[in-house]
Amino acid sequence: MLRIRKRTIVNISCIILLGILLVDMSSVVIAADGGYQVALSKETENFAVTQYDNSEWIKTVQRTWKLYDATYNFENDEIGENPMGLLIKEIGNCTARIEEEEDGHAQVLRFSDVDEYRVDMNYYFLENQTHGSVEFYIKYNNSGGSDKFYIEGNEVNFPTGNKRFSIVYEANVTGVKRWQYYMNGTYYSIPNITLLDDDDWHHMTIHFECGNNSYQGLEANQWEIILDNNSSGVLKFNGTAEYLNNFYIATNQSDTNYSYYIDALGFSWDDEYTVGDNINNWEIVSTLPSDWFEGESLKIGAQAKYMTRGWVDISWTMYDVIKSIFLQDDFLLLMVIEELGYNETEINNNYTDTFQLWYGLRVFWNFTIGEIEEEPSDRGPRIFIFQNPEDYKKILDDYNDLIGVLKNDTDIPEKIRDEFTNFTADEFIWQLVMSGLGTANPFDTYLTALVNELGCENATVNENTLIMDRLGETKYSVEVTYGTLGTQTSFVVKNEDGITIFEVTSTGNTILVFYVILAIMAVGLVALVSFILIRKRKFSR
Amino acid sequence: MEKFEDGLKFAYLEVKPVIHTFVFELKKQWKKFVGFLVISVLIVVLQSFILYILFVDNLLPTTHSDYLSGGLIFLTSFIILFASCFFFAGIICAEFSDKTGYIVFPKINKYKLIIGKYLGNLFLETVVIAIYYFLVGFLSYFFYDQFSGTLLIRYFISFVFAFLYMIAMSSFVTFFSSLMRSVNVTIVSTIMILFIGFNMAQSFLMMLAPEIEPIYFLSYIGTLITSILLIEFPDPNYSEISFQNFTFRTWLTPTIEMGLLVLFLYITIGFILAAYLFKRRQL
Numbered sequence: 003m004l005r006i007r008k009r010t011i012v013n014i015s016c017i018i019l020l021g022i023l024l025v026d027m028s029s030v031v032i033a034a035d036g037g038y039q040v041a042l043s044k045e046t047e048n049f050a051v052t053q054y055d056n057s058e059w060i061k062t063v064q065r066t067w068k069l070y071d072a073t074y075n076f077e078n079d080e081i082g083e084n085p086m087g088l089l090i091k092e093i094g095n096c097t098a099r100i101e102e103e104e105d106g107h108a109q110v111l112r113f114s115d116v117d118e119y120r121v122d123m124n125y126y127f128l129e130n131q132t133h134g135s136v137e138f139y140i141k142y143n144n145s146g147g148s149d150k151f152y153i154e155g156n157e158v159n160f161p162t163g164n165k166r167f168s169i170v171y172e173a174n175v176t177g178v179k180r181w182q183y184y185m186n187g188t189y190y191s192i193p194n195i196t197l198l199d200d201d202d203w204h205h206m207t208i209h210f211e212c213g214n215n216s217y218q219g220l221e222a223n224q225w226e227i228i229l230d231n232n233s234s235g236v237l238k239f240n241g242t243a244e245y246l247n248n249f250y251i252a253t254n255q256s257d258t259n260y261s262y263y264i265d266a267l268g269f270s271w272d273d274e275y276t277v278g279d280n281i282n283n284w285e286i287v288s289t290l291p292s293d294w295f296e297g298e299s300l301k302i303g304a305q306a307k308y309m310t311r312g313w314v315d316i317s318w319t320m321y322d323v324i325k326s327i328f329l330q331d332d333f334l335l336l337m338v339i340e341e342l343g344y345n346e347t348e349i350n351n352n353y354t355d356t357f358q359l360w361y362g363l364r365v366f367w368n369f370t371i372g373e374i375e376e377e378p379s380d381r382g383p384r385i386f387i388f389q390n391p392e393d394y395k396k397i398l399d400d401y402n403d404l405i406g407v408l409k410n411d412t413d414i415p416e417k418i419r420d421e422f423t424n425f426t427a428d429e430f431i432w433q434l435v436m437s438g439l440g441t442a443n444p445f446d447t448y449l450t451a452l453v454n455e456l457g458c459e460n461a462t463v464n465e466n467t468l469i470m471d472r473l474g475e476t477k478y479s480v481e482v483t484y485g486t487l488g489t490q491t492s493f494v495v496k497n498e499d500g501i502t503i504f505e506v507t508s509t510g511n512t513i514l515v516f517y518v519i520l521a522i523m524a525v526g527l528v529a530l531v532s533f534i535l536i537r538k539r540k541f542s543r
Numbered sequence: 544m545e546k547f548e549d550g551l552k553f554a555y556l557e558v559k560p561v562i563h564t565f566v567f568e569l570k571k572q573w574k575k576f577v578g579f580l581v582i583s584v585l586i587v588v589l590q591s592f593i594l595y596i597l598f599v600d601n602l603l604p605t606t607h608s609d610y611l612s613g614g615l616i617f618l619t620s621f622i623i624l625f626a627s628c629f630f631f632a633g634i635i636c637a638e639f640s641d642k643t644g645y646i647v648f649p650k651i652n653k654y655k656l657i658i659g660k661y662l663g664n665l666f667l668e669t670v671v672i673a674i675y676y677f678l679v680g681f682l683s684y685f686f687y688d689q690f691s692g693t694l695l696i697r698y699f700i701s702f703v704f705a706f707l708y709m710i711a712m713s714s715f716v717t718f719f720s721s722l723m724r725s726v727n728v729t730i731v732s733t734i735m736i737l738f739i740g741f742n743m744a745q746s747f748l749m750m751l752a753p754e755i756e757p758i759y760f761l762s763y764i765g766t767l768i769t770s771i772l773l774i775e776f777p778d779p780n781y782s783e784i785s786f787q788n789f790t791f792r793t794w795l796t797p798t799i800e801m802g803l804l805v806l807f808l809y810i811t812i813g814f815i816l817a818a819y820l821f822k823r824r825q826l
Contacts, residue, residue: 042599044595044596044599044686045686046687046688048688307688309603309686309687309688310603311602311603311605312595312600312601312602312603313599313600314599314600315600365605365606373691373692374689374691375691376607376608376691376693376774377606377774378605378606381605511688512685512686512687512688516685519681519682519684
């Protein structure tokens with residue numbers, strides 16, 4: 003009997019020890035130097051879209067603009083640069099540059115007259131045109147002062163040229179605005195067409211005929227303006243022309259502080275352009291939930307999940323940080339700057355800090371309304387938690403410093419230099435969150451340290467929640483909550499009034515499953531030991 | 544009706560010795576069964592669970608099927624092989640080493656005795672394999688949180704293949720059991736052939752004639768158990784690495800049809816030969 007009791011104690015002790023071991027293994031905790039801890043667990047976290055208000059999203063977060071079909075819609079031109087294929091002459095500080103968006107139009111050409119000089123644009127036709135149409139969108143920003151804007155069709159016989167149709171739009175200090183055209187030394191009012199509303203886009207078509215083709219019903223040396231479907235009627239050329247071979251736009255030399263926008267410049271003799279094509283457009287929509295979360299994240303009930311495959315405790319140099327965070331999607335750019343002398347050794351010699359971090363590898367299944375597939379959508383996501391939150395500030399400073407160096411290095415081609423941009427603290431923290439920023443325990447202390455060290459102006463911490471104020475169509479905020487494992491468990495977008503527009507929340511993780519398995523194993527062990535004990539007792543009797 | 548009842552009675556009387564032997568064999572092989580069961584559970588817990596939980600830098604496979612496939616490798620490479628050798632080695636030769644095979648007027652038909660013994664061992668080994676499969680699948684749920692419908696079907700098919708593979712192994716061992724004089728010699732010789740011989744021969748064949756698929760080796764056929772789980776079954780079923788003028792081909796898995804055919808060949812030939820030799824030994 004005594005023997006059985008001893009064995010009972012041993013068996014129970016074994017079970018308890020095994021239980022403790024398994025429970026402990028379920029959340030392996032590693033403490034860092036700074037006192038922060040992370041549960042480096044391998045688990046699957048499930049998410050679901052629980053809220054999405056499409057109309058509120060469009061009003062608040064989404065930005066939409068349009069790209070129009072045309073010979074020149076500036077789609078592939080660099081923002082802030084002169085357009086390709088058009089001859090721009092910038093005098094003084096006046097410019098004609100591409101802007102990303104203007105009042106619903108994407109990629110537009112802005113003529114900006116800021117001093118007593120002017121800026122003009124020439125487009126020389128590849129072949130002389132006896133007839134045809136030029137059409138475009140135009141938008142005008144009146145300075146409140148006196149200004150003029152010229153649009154011309156010319157017959158150029160180098161080195162001389164003659165304007166055959168010439169339009170001037172004029173506004174003066176008294177608020178008077180007018181359309182005029184030039185003919186035989188005099189400016190005449192253009193009949194029937196409306197004045198340009200400030201800050202509205204207007205569609206203009208100019209038909210011209212030099213010969214006897216009866217183009218658009220015009221006779222020789224006639225032209226016509228159509229502005230927003232209002233026709234000027236037939237106008238006469240300034241003199242006569244055999245053909246036109248130049249289109250010209252210019253600001254006025256003596257006027258200042260006004261700008262014009264031109265978009266969707268179409269020429270009827272362009273084989274790929276037909277008159278009226280530039281009425282057509284397609285929408286460029288920015289900042290949809292699907293830009294943040296891929297798959298069917300626009301649908302309520304859509305589910306996604308990620309699985310953490312494993313963790314490593316590693317040390318990164320500044321080069322590693324650049325490669326893995328800032329230029330992770332632009333490996334080509336990294337290779338280019340390496341070729342230009344900014345290689346791993348050079349960067350690490352100049353920026354000597356090293357950073358300890360917990361680095362986790364994950365796989366991700368995109369949001370879907372149906373059953374989640376077996377094959378993950380993305381095998382590349384990572385989670386990184388720097389063991390010291392102060393490191394984020396060092397990283398940002400070092401990176402921005404490096405960008406400054408790169409931008410000032412005239413040996414690097416300007417186009418490559420332009421590829422690099424500085425990060426603000428707020429933009430950096432946003433990028434980190436979208437890359438799956440994790441946090442260490444105690445979470446609120448860690449997040450507060452991160453936000454404070456970075457000096458974020460638009461980010462705050464409330465317990466385990468990181469709140470970032472952002473600007474879309476209007477102001478909105480994004481609240482990211484961290485769960486007990488230090489990973490993101492909810493992602494909420496709210497409008498200015500605090501109403502939830504979009505919400506993704508965790509629907510559970512496999513840690514619970516682990517405890518169920520553990521319980522079953524423990525029960526099984528107890529049952530097995532009990533069975534053996536009962537058998538032994540029977541035999542001993 | 545009476546005829547039917549008589550028929551049933553007759554059938555029962557015919558089957559009864561088999562059932563008795565079956566039950567007796569279960570009791571006799573109980574310790575072996577527990578031994579393999581404990582080993583299986585330990586292996587599953589170690590390789591599928593503790594390895595991934597305790598060592599955080601040991602990466603989990605990216606897909607559930609890869610995890611299951613990896614988790615079953617030990618089963619196909621070791622458990623089935625060793626269990627078959629240990630459970631089935633004594634099926635026939637034990638009768639002769641224990642002299643029971645020489646009894647002129649036995650109380651029980653000797654074939655029924657062998658069938659009963661075989662089924663008893665088959666049942667025990669099947670339970671070991673089934674528990675192994677269950678545990679691997681059950682513990683995988685912790686990491687992957689789902690068992691998609693198609694994967695569950697593939698997992699079941701994999702179990703069927705494992706079952707057939709086990710029968711093929713058992714027929715091979717039973718055949719050797721009919722040849723050998725002692726159980727231990729049978730165990731050692733079959734382990735040597737199946738574990739070392741087949742693998743070595745397969746390696747030699749791959750080196751000397753890489754274009755020939757090693758379909759006649761059970762070790763190669765066994766890869767079907769794990770490869771059937773993969774999301775995309777390997778097609779083609781080999782990979783090639785070219786180095787200068789030499790192309791090295793690695794055969795990954797047999798096709799399903801070929802695998803089934805070879806397994807049935809092993810099963811049929813093994814049992815026929817075993818039965819023939821058993822009959823001859825009694826004469």
